[in-house]
Amino acid sequence: MRAVTVTPGVPDSLRLTDNWPEPAAEEGAIVVEALAVGVCGTDHEIIGGHYGQAPPGQQRLVLGHESLGRVLEDPSGTLHPGDLVVGIVRHPDPVPCPNCAVDEWDMCRNGRYTEHGIKGLPGFARDRWRVQPKFAVGLDPVLAPVGMLLEPASVVAKAWDHIDRIGSRAEWKPHTALVTGAGPIGLLAALLATQRELSVHVLDRPITGPKPDLVRALGATYHTGTVQELDLEPDLVVECTGAPSVVLDSMCKVGPAGIVCLTGVSSGGRTLDFDAGALNRALVLENNVVFGSVNANRRHWEQAATALARADQSWLNSLITRRVPVGEYAQAYSPTGDDIKVVLDFTA
Structure with a gap:
């Protein structure tokens, strides 16, 4: 069986192995044939x-947390052979903490959670994988070409779920949303914003290329420049870049009773001359x-599946800028400046 693996902590140890063992029964009752995995920044960091x-007792970690597969067998009866399925990435910690105990594992308090392809669990970049019914999400057949987008979409669905919950603290009827960053997370955040019939504005750096066109195809407005230069006062901001200056400008730009959701992760070691007192x-x-938002629980995965099924499928397909056969795996993990979402194809 083929699997794309790394030795965690060892740079450039990426390998395609042809004789990886079949998934252990302990991983779950549902046996899945891999169709594709998406590639993201977390993979590049690993x-x-x-x-x-790596999983306990193993030296190598199978990559891949943005999964898409087809069910081969499911003795539990949750799904049926031939069904499209994705695997939920995070599993609750074994203690468990109060949040994991009620299946809110995305809000784990003690950090002992595990994650497929990232932390302590084998990933989905292998010909076959197993999953427990609790962590398997069935997909509408219409999503066969783009189902690997469900993982990033689940992160966005969680962000919107928490925005809605925070907004309910008072009478709050938002009209204008600003999304900073037009990568996969930003574009999916804009998609869900348009599905809420908000006036959506997206800020990024490219002047040409696919990003401006993808934003306009949603009926949203594309901007370049800085946040402070925008001639608008958004009711909410979904920040998807992690760039410190953009994060701070977003906090300053949002309107009264506004909400800023931070989904981008900043790298440390950079300081800015900033009037923190004025911001406070x-x-x-x-x-x-x-507030910050990362990962998702099952509720958000199901919300994301509904949102993607409602979306224009040709638009979703346009997010995937490269589909790389698994035999050419190294190309999938070699970023180019034009990539939005790269997919490793196990069917080619």
Whole structure:
């Protein structure tokens, strides 16, 4: 069986193995044939040796957390052979913490959770994998070409779920949303914003190329430049870049009683000359909320599946800028400046 693996902590140890063992029965009752996995920045960090943890007793970690597969067998009866399925990435910690105990594993309090292809669980970049029924999400057949987008879409669905919950603290009827960053997370955030019939604005750097066109195809407005240069006062901001200056500008730009959701992860070691006191004053006096959001629980995966099935499928297909056969795996993990979403294809 083929599998794409790394030795965590060892840079550039990416390999395609042809004799990887079949998935152990302990991984789950549902047996799945891999169709594709998406590639994201987390994979690049793991390949660079900056992150990642192999399963207990193993030296190598199977990559791939943005899964798409087809059910081969399911003795539990949850799904049926031929069904499209994705595997939920995070599993609750064994203690468990109060949140994991009620299946809110995305909000784990003690950090002992595990994640497929990232931390302590084998990933989905292998010809066959297993999953427990609790962590298997069936997909509408219409999503066969793009189902691997469900993982990033689940992150966005969680962000919107929490925005809605925070907004319910008062009478709040948002009209204008700003999304900073037009990568996969930003574009999917914009998609869900348009499905909420908001006036959507997306900010990124490219002037030409696919990103401006993808934003406009949603009926949203594309901007370049800085957040502070925008001639609008958004009711909410979904920040998807992690760039420190964009993060701070987003906090300053949002309107009264506004909400800023941070989904981008900043790298450390960079300082900015910034008036933190003025920001504190604005946040307090305008009743603004800034919060971070990462990962997702089953509720969000199901919300994401519904959102993707409602979307224009040709638009979703346009997010995938490269489909690379698994035999040419190294190309999939070699980023180019034009990539939005790269997919490793196990069917080619």
